[in-house]
Amino acid sequence: MTHTEIFDRHVEEYEKWYEDYSEVYHSELAAIREQLLKLPENIRGIEVGLGTGRFALPLGIKEGVEPSRSMAEKAINRGIEVIEVLAERLPYGDLQFDFVLFVTVCHLASLKNALAEAHRVLKHEGSVLIGFLDKDRSIAQQYIEKRHRSTFFAKANFYTVDRIQTLLKEAGFKNLEFNQTLFGDLDEIEEIQIPKPGFGEGSFLVVKATKK
Template sequence: MLQTEIFDKNVEAYEHWYEEYPEVYQSEIDAIREQLQKLPENIRGIEVGLGTGRFALPLGIKEGVEPSEAMAKKAINRGIEVIDGTAERLPYGDLHFDFVLFVTICHLENMKNALAEAHRVLKHKGCVIIAFLDKDQSVAKQYIEKRHRSTFFAKANFYTVDRIQRLLKEFGFKDLEFNQTLFGDLDTIKEVQLPKQGFGEGSFVVVKATKK
């Protein structure tokens, strides 16, 4: 993943964002949870690039991968089992998990390698869930416009829904299901928003896809 050193040195700034935008954060959690609830109960999954555990914890994900030592320490303190590793080289065997969650794809070094690895560690008919800021919508456009003065997004790679669809199909995933949230700019969102099916309106998109 890109910028590991930046994340190591700016953990408190990272944590502060969630306190500054609680309604945005909860809206994102609810959209991801809606996709996770479609999966069977009592299954095993991981979050890749789990940061300080801000998503894994409320979503009930007990383990995952994080390359930033400082971020991982926070996640461990939150009760999450963290393994040092990257999305492009997951430290797990083949056919290991029922689902893999990504919430930080804009910071991945190589999206294609990450999807290939997710496919490898998933069991047959396992699911990948990707939550991302749609490059075509307002929040990603804000970050791109201000990236020259951003700590975390200076080198971020944002993706369109079309690009994610093509990559998922290219790497052996099918039955794509989308939902979306964050309708409006960050500073205008003062209430938790219910996710809607599909994409094209909300800035935060979640897609669930099944391994062929």
């Protein structure tokens, strides 16, 4: 079963996670929002792999792509303009956007190809933002250990900070800036956490990089 088929079949389970782990979700949102606030105002951006719109909607992102039809329908019902395509084949012309957001890139077939597409559609000096679970930290390690009985993470590809840095630089990005959140194991997080700069402590990182 492909990633897309998994999300098509389990969209309600996906939605329930955000209710069960509300503090985790809002901590991730806070970290992404902090990086977005560093960008100029009144700019146009997309989210790639936007799921049901759980991040795009509160972050004010009005459009993006999502290959799962069931997930896309939820996002459309939330008022987001969605095109049902893969991250590796964005249906946009060159130099269209000021920023591109990815969240949980572990589900992409090829992050390398997705970043090449993001670079193509970004304007000069545009920004890419990536939210991801650090493979070296506790939450990703928990998912890896339990992947054989996980609905969503059985085929996930987790990334280290070093690997993300390498892929971004190879894709033509510069000026990497990290922040981090989710300090502690998943079930221990009972309040919304304030993100910290850098990496090495939190399980969820957001990196912002600029197109050369």
